[in-house]
Amino acid sequence: MDIKIPYNEDLRPDTGLYNAKLGIWLFLASEVMLFGGLFSSYILLRAGASVWPPIGLDGQSVAHLLEETIGLATFNTVALITSSVTMVMSWVSLKMKDISKFKMYMWITISCAIIFLIVKYFEYSHKIHEGFIPAHDTYMALYFTMTGLHVLHIIGGLFVLVYFVMPDGIKMWDDEPIRFTNRIEVFGLYWHFVDLVWIFLFPVLYLLN
Amino acid sequence: MSNKEHHEESFWTKYVFSIDHKVIGIQYGITALFFLLIGFSLMMVMRWQLAYPDTAIPIVGPFIKWLATLNGFASEGNLPSDLYNVFGAMHGTIMIFLGVVPLIVGAFGNYLVPLQVGAPDMAFPKLNMASYWSYLPGGIIMIISFFLPGGAANSGWTAYPPLSDIATQGQTWWLVAMIFLISSSLLGSVNIIVTIVQLRVKGLTWMKLPFFVWSQLITSFLLLLAFPPLEVAAIFQLMDRIAGTSFFLPSGLVISGEMLQVSGGGSPLLWQHLFWFLAHPEVYVLILPGMGVIAEVIANNTRKPLWGYKSLVYSSFFLGFMSFTVWAHHMFLTGMGQGMSTFFQITTMIISVPSVVILSCFMLSLWGGSIRFNVPMLFALGWIPMFGVGGLTGLPLGLSTSDIHLHDTYYVIGHFHYVVAPGTIFALFSGIYFWFPKVTGKMLDETLGKIHFFASFVFMNGVFFPMFIQGLAGVSRRLADGGASYAHAADVLKWNETMSYSAWLLGLAQIPFIVNLIWTLYKDKDSKANANPWNATTIEWTDATSPPLGHGNFKKTPVVYNGPYEYSVPGMKDDFLPQTKKIKKGK
Ligand code: HEM
Ligand SMILES: [Cu+2]
Numbered sequence: 069m070d071i072k073i074p075y076n077e078d079l080r081p082d083t084g085l086y087n088a089k090l091g092i093w094l095f096l097a098s099e100v101m102l103f104g105g106l107f108s109s110y111i112l113l114r115a116g117a118s119v120w121p122p123i124g125l126d127g128q129s130v131a132h133l134l135e136e137t138i139g140l141a142t143f144n145t146v147a148l149i150t151s152s153v154t155m156v157m158s159w160v161s162l163k164m165k166d167i168s169k170f171k172m173y174m175w176i177t178i179s180c181a182i183i184f185l186i187v188k189y190f191e192y193s194h195k196i197h198e199g200f201i202p203a204h205d206t207y208m209a210l211y212f213t214m215t216g217l218h219v220l221h222i223i224g225g226l227f228v229l230v231y232f233v234m235p236d237g238i239k240m241w242d243d244e245p246i247r248f249t250n251r252i253e254v255f256g257l258y259w260h261f262v263d264l265v266w267i268f269l270f271p272v273l274y275l276l277n
Numbered sequence: 278m279s280n281k282e283h284h285e286e287s288f289w290t291k292y293v294f295s296i297d298h299k300v301i302g303i304q305y306g307i308t309a310l311f312f313l314l315i316g317f318s319l320m321m322v323m324r325w326q327l328a329y330p331d332t333a334i335p336i337v338g339p340f341i342k343w344l345a346t347l348n349g350f351a352s353e354g355n356l357p358s359d360l361y362n363v364f365g366a367m368h369g370t371i372m373i374f375l376g377v378v379p380l381i382v383g384a385f386g387n388y389l390v391p392l393q394v395g396a397p398d399m400a401f402p403k404l405n406m407a408s409y410w411s412y413l414p415g416g417i418i419m420i421i422s423f424f425l426p427g428g429a430a431n432s433g434w435t436a437y438p439p440l441s442d443i444a445t446q447g448q449t450w451w452l453v454a455m456i457f458l459i460s461s462s463l464l465g466s467v468n469i470i471v472t473i474v475q476l477r478v479k480g481l482t483w484m485k486l487p488f489f490v491w492s493q494l495i496t497s498f499l500l501l502l503a504f505p506p507l508e509v510a511a512i513f514q515l516m517d518r519i520a521g522t523s524f525f526l527p528s529g530l531v532i533s534g535e536m537l538q539v540s541g542g543g544s545p546l547l548w549q550h551l552f553w554f555l556a557h558p559e560v561y562v563l564i565l566p567g568m569g570v571i572a573e574v575i576a577n578n579t580r581k582p583l584w585g586y587k588s589l590v591y592s593s594f595f596l597g598f599m600s601f602t603v604w605a606h607h608m609f610l611t612g613m614g615q616g617m618s619t620f621f622q623i624t625t626m627i628i629s630v631p632s633v634v635i636l637s638c639f640m641l642s643l644w645g646g647s648i649r650f651n652v653p654m655l656f657a658l659g660w661i662p663m664f665g666v667g668g669l670t671g672l673p674l675g676l677s678t679s680d681i682h683l684h685d686t687y688y689v690i691g692h693f694h695y696v697v698a699p700g701t702i703f704a705l706f707s708g709i710y711f712w713f714p715k716v717t718g719k720m721l722d723e724t725l726g727k728i729h730f731f732a733s734f735v736f737m738n739g740v741f742f743p744m745f746i747q748g749l750a751g752v753s754r755r756l757a758d759g760g761a762s763y764a765h766a767a768d769v770l771k772w773n774e775t776m777s778y779s780a781w782l783l784g785l786a787q788i789p790f791i792v793n794l795i796w797t798l799y800k801d802k803d804s805k806a807n808a809n810p811w812n813a814t815t816i817e818w819t820d821a822t823s824p825p826l827g828h829g830n831f832k833k834t835p836v837v838y839n840g841p842y843e844y845s846v847p848g849m850k851d852d853f854l855p856q857t858k859k860i861k862k863g864k
Contacts, residue, residue, distance in 0.1 A: 071397045071829040075475050087400045087475050094467045098501045105506035105551060109513070112547050113524070122542050203521035206542040213516055 077246045092254045096261050103265055106214050113206050121207035121277060130200045130208060134277060137191055141274045144187050151180035152263040155256045162249045167241060174233045181226045188219055211273055218269060221262045228255055296402035299826055301409050302388030309380035312416060316371035319364045321784050326356040327759030328777035348428040358757035362431035365755060369434025374458050375416045377701055381566040385708055386469050386493045392817035393487050395478030395835045400471040408464035415457030422450035438525035438548050442517045443532060449518050452511045459508045466497035480837035487815050487841040491590050492569030495597040496562050503558035510551035546611055553604035561600045563697055565593060567704030568635055571657045574707050575639055577813050578654035579646025580852050582842040585638040592631035599628040609677040610684050618677040625675035632668050652726030656707035659734050667695030688748025691741050699737040714810050715817060718802050718824035725793040732786035739779025743772035812853045815841055819855035
């Protein structure tokens, strides 16, 4: 009895895809709808507000604080774009069968993700410290929810990245190199998407106020 | 999964944490049937309150009293109105999200799609398992929330804010459970799509797919793309409830004479947009796979090809696409404006065209067939007019002028129950009777099945038809006393008893079904249920290993030569031509 699932590694001739690649594209389509829903809500709530960012019950608006954090956010943008580039490089290294280069690029990617999270941590605690919690006004609510969901995507991705360079994950390279390379490619697509979301979040939340 | 992992499995990996699509399908099936029963029981209790408001309920009265006391409501064995609201909200939620969809997609889709496309399993077996194990906790959370102070969610299955934002903690549990269920259907839908696109066997080209597979494909796309915005809405509502944000709370909201201390600036309508962006496609998630089942059963039992296979496929595509453009027809009365109403009214009229095409194809398929009136076919034949009633009554709702009168009345309840209850649920019954021999190797009893069908058919109409009468007279939905304190309802109030008795009798009518399931399972394997008892053409009957199916689906990977509905081909000895049987051209 043949119970091996076809096209796990090789491409199906008429679609030109292996299973996981189609799978990740579909997953990303649903992610587009998720963030699409968030951005649409942003537009709707902003259109209903008289000033933006709105003034909270304490008579304050977060506008001045945002000016200060643009620098940090720009830095984070650079960190994420770098990680996207190194993610591609690690996949390319696998294609060239250079496992040590692969590891190096993966660690750079991981470091960028960690740097992003640390900066985000300081940003969050600064805002909360000044009293700009999610309940302060609808801008803050959107800010924390949208960036928070994005951060969750980064954290999830970080776990997977670390798994790939740990002995348990990387041993697949010895047994099934094609499958391992596919995994990195598929994860890379996810990672670029998370990067792309930030490229939208950055201007929408920091610059267009 | 490779051959070398093909070892003896333990009880846990074989029956509990199985990655075999057939076992997962059965798990989904049993769990979902169980939830359907719970959802239906809630309604049977509510129907007492509607017929005889504020009187003690026979049989279950003491239990209701116990539950009400636990929740902090006063009850003398009657259903207090707070608990009525809980039951109403949870009836809708359980029926749709925990009953019908998991049954028709999780169970039927999981079990049949790989078999019908000739695949050894789903494309991602482990994700498949994860999807069930995300569904079950979602269900358990919903059930546990019944026992909280204040009870489970009580703002309706639509969970409209501001009410839901300030409701008791059951609502928070509801939201968390919904996030589990949403994740589950996202995983499931990716899996089904990839399986259909990637794992079709050689020769099984797109236009040779059974219509059931098409319906699952389109349904999965709807689930994939419509659920994320609801996830956004659920997260927003969680934030409102837990972090004190005001996504859905407008400025200056006054509750019980006091100004709510929140920043405000939010929009209750935002929830409605996000919710209906999911929930309208969701109604097609409920009906499309049902249509898939009906198509298989009709073709098989008329012994002739399905009429208009291509029209069915293209109509379903169009239906799927258009279902994303009609959501605000649920919001005509929110004051969203003339322009919006006009737009959504037009799209709603357009979307009813493909539904009519599909229904017509099924009716024309009957023409000239020599129909076998077995139980699956009876349910399919019952489905046709019932879905017709449901669909036609949708049209006046889709026109904003008539909807002013009908919105939020029992007419709406009648409309959607006709499409979902004698609609989708009949399709489910039809499918269960049809594929039961494939799953277990045993045929369900015909006599018990016929009692089940005729009784259900009569009482379904007894429950739902009077709703149109009451609704047209203006009786609102969600009234805890069924309209007793509502002057305009006086003339039509008498129907409440008819509906309630029908509902309880409908409950009784399910007993032959349950007995049939259990009794047949304990029976010895009978000889009639050979591998292909209905003389069907599709791969799951002709090529899969004999029932009940063990690990792995096909001894030899099948190759497809023919379309799915080659019945009564002229000049052939048998009146069915399996998809995988090669015939020489010209014969
Ligand atoms: C065939 C054409 C259909 C049309 C034109 C149509 C139209 C409508 C409209 C306009 C409403 C909103 C009524 C109101 O709240 O005032 C409605 C409600 C509803 N419809 Fe349909 N519908 C159709 C088919 C279906 C199908 C196939 C299903 C499910 C399988 C369905 C399920 C529902 C549900 C669940 C609601 C009520 C939701 C709620 O408010 O709780 N409909 N329909
Ligand atoms: Cu709708």
